[in-house]
Amino acid sequence: MKIAKEIAIIMGITLISEYLNKAVPLPIPAGVYGMVILLVCLVAGAVKLESIETSGNKLVELMPIMFIPAGVGLINYVAEIRQYLVPLVAVTVVSTVVVMGVTGRTAEFILKKRKREK
Amino acid sequence: MLEILSGSAYFGFFISLFCFFTGVFIQKKTGLRIMNPLMLSIIMVIAILQLSGIDYKAYNQGAQIISYFLTPATICLAIPLYKQLRLLKDNALAILVSIVFGTVTSIGSIFLMSKLFGMDHTFYASLLPKSITTAIGMGISEELGGIVTITVAVIIITGILGNVISDLVFKLFRISNPIAKGLALGTSAHAIGTARAMELGEIEGAMSGLSIAVAGIVTVILAPMAANWIG
Secondary structure, three states, rough: OOHHHHHHHHHHHHHHHHHHHOOOOOOHHHHHHHHHHHHHHHHHHHOHHOHHHHHHHHHHOOOHHHOOOHHHHHHHHHHHHHHHHHHHHHHHHHHHHHHHHHHHHHHHHHHHHHHHHH | HHHHHHHHHHHHHHHHHHHHHHHHHHHHHHHHOOHHHHHHHHHHHHHHHHHHHOOOHHHHHHHHHHHOOHHHHOOHHHHHHHHHHHHHHEEEEHHHHHHHHHHHHHHHHHHHHHHHHOOOOHHHHHHHHOOOOHHHHHHHHHHHHOOOOHHHHHHHHHHHHHHHHHHHHHOOOOOOOOHHHHHHHHHHHHHHHHHHHHHOOOOHHHHHHHHHHHHHHHHHHHHHHOOOOOO
């Protein structure tokens, strides 16, 4: 029964988030609203960590599987992908590597500097 | 028989899970990071659909049940974030600056590459939101005059790529701090990158989950300004 209760809480927050996503005229997805709502609820003590943790952690753990349908959906875009194949691959590979590198390096740099100051 | 099987709502659900665990098995056997279960399972499902002639609609009838859990799972990224709240508060500035830097780099690099390839505004606008989560990215692409289908394709490819090559990039750029790794994964490869960050550890996962939200919102603000650079 504990799991059912946990899922009920998570689904309740999901429902509110979906409503906000539709009602607020901003391109912010339901997941982002929900993340903020749940974090605020946890900090405020309105939701106890123990009352969502088991199912919540399982959901996060299973996340890679949830991207399979979207990935398979790429077959619907074969025409577009083929048409722009070279620039698409080039931009995607270069920009992803560079963004990952720059973000990580920036964080490393600032964190190391702060450590030294301390 | 094939028709009856593929007609069942459980077909897409089962085949997705089956291919994923086959992928997990292959990765374990080969010991190669590049043999990413998510990437392998997508390739396997596509191959099965192509070979059997079952169309995407029939597959997705069952598979969409899996997709339904994506929003609640994203919401639950607040759990690792809550557990790492101290870390977040202590390093708030470093975290924010890194994500903003990463997002500016994303827009800048896409602009330069688009210029290099002589792309038109439509294609450029379709690529601009490539590193952020699909739900935000689609909205931005549409608003800026991009082709939403290309945006969705590029966002998913970016996520899988980021998930697969992160180990190599971390080595190449000598990124070892768990906070830095998480921020790098989330900012460059949104939720699919975060799935990898969660595997690395709780700090990585928390930082990556946070990056999805922050990078998404920063892109909402910056992309419309950058969109006019290629008219």
